[in-house]
Amino acid sequence: MAKNSTQSALGMNIPAVQYLRLLNARVLVVQALVCIFLYVNCLMIFTFFKKEAFRNNVRYILFAHTLFCDTLFLIISDALLLMSFSGTTVPVGLCMVIYAISGLLNFATPLTLTAMCLERYVAICMPLRHAEISTRRRAIYCIFVIHAVSSIQQFIIFFMVVSSSPLSLYSIYLYCSVENLLVVKWQQNVRSAMSQLYFLAMSVTIAFTYIKIMAAARAASSDNQTSTAKGLRTVLLHAFQMTLGLIMLWLPLIEMAVMEVNLHAFIELRYFDYITFILAPRCLCPLVYGLRDKQFVLVLKYYFLYAFYKKVAPVKKPFKSRI
Structure with a gap:
């Protein structure tokens, strides 16, 4: 009877025990990936705070902000995933708070990547004003603006739910998801x-x-061609990473449509979407941005090996970033 009920609920042709084993294996795979990404992100955040030269550079400030947002988002999304797999329910009010924080962090990363592209535009197309515009104080102001813009949608969703729901809703326990x-x-x-x-x-x-950077590359002298080409590659990589991250904005609509047709396909699709469009973009940021910078990698290698690597050159100001 248990076997038949499980197959009926999931629309699958495999025994319940085999399904649970597959589910546990997938949970373990996700936890392994999350632990690796969290370790790399935390190590890079630690590296950023250890060097004053990084803390005073706009590019590294914005980079550290993406790492911080991605780390918190990974923790929250992984907790929601574990709650979903284990069948844990939470009060509606708590779910609204969790989703608001998660949604804010989710939008903060692509907005920060957009700001980083603008910083590259200023550095390449307006080099004489770059030092004036790209300051530490303005980078902090930019971060506040990013979170303000990210919170707009969350406030609207919160208002829609509160204004259209009875008070009795907040005493209900449910699986925490925006759907x-x-x-x-x-x-x-x-x-x-x-x-x-x-x-x-x-x-x-x-x-x-x-x-604009491409136009500057064509007009640049041979001495500036290398720097401009790196700027173009950085913008393209940010665009690719941002596209992966923003595809997840369409996922709920696709997943809802699939769930109405086949629950098994919905479960498979949600697992694939989490790996591809949630975990993958969050690991691309340190790989694409941090590991391409020679100064940052040099210091990172030192702390990665717990200070046993003694060939780290001191990072002095000013220095030229390789990003």
């Missing part, structure tokens, strides 16, 4: 429209910076 909070079709449409608006604005900004 369970936005049960009305028009609320899902508003969320989707705002996500597309974010995506359009950031895509236009990155395309603008790429076109």
Whole structure:
């Protein structure tokens, strides 16, 4: 009877025991990946705070901000994944808070990548004003603006849920996901429209910076060709990473449609989406940005080997970033 009920619930043709083993194996794979990514991110954040030269450079400040946001987002999303696999439910009010924080962090990373592209545009296309514009204070102001813009959608979703839900809703326990909070079709449409608006604005900004840097590359002298080419590659890599991250904004709509057709396909799709569009973009940032910088990698290698590597050259100001 247990076997038949499990197959009926999941729409699968495998025994319940085999399914549970497969589920546990997938949970272990995810936990291994999350632990690796969290270790690398935390090590890079530690490296950033250990050197004053990094703390005073706008590029590294924004880079550390993406690491911090990605680390918190990975922790929250992994906790939600474990709760989903274990069947744990939470009060609606707590779920709203968790989703608000998760959504803010999710949007903060692509917005920060967009700001990093603008910083490269200023450095290459406006080199005489770069030192004036790209200051530590303005980088901090930029981070505040990023979080303010990221919170707009979360405030709107919070208002939609509160204004259309009875007070009795907050005493209900449910599986914490945005699909369970936005049960009305028009609320899902508003969320989707705002996500597309974010995506359009950031895509236009990155395309603008790429076109401007490409024009500067054609007009640059041979001495500046190398720096400009690196700037182009950096913008392209940021665009690729941002695209992976923003695809997840469309995932709820796709997953909801698949769930109505086949629950087994929905489970498989959600697992694939989590690995590809949530974990992967969060590991690309340190690999794409941090490990391409020779000064940062040199210091990172020192702390990675617990100070046994003695060939680390001191990082002095000023220095030229290889990003």
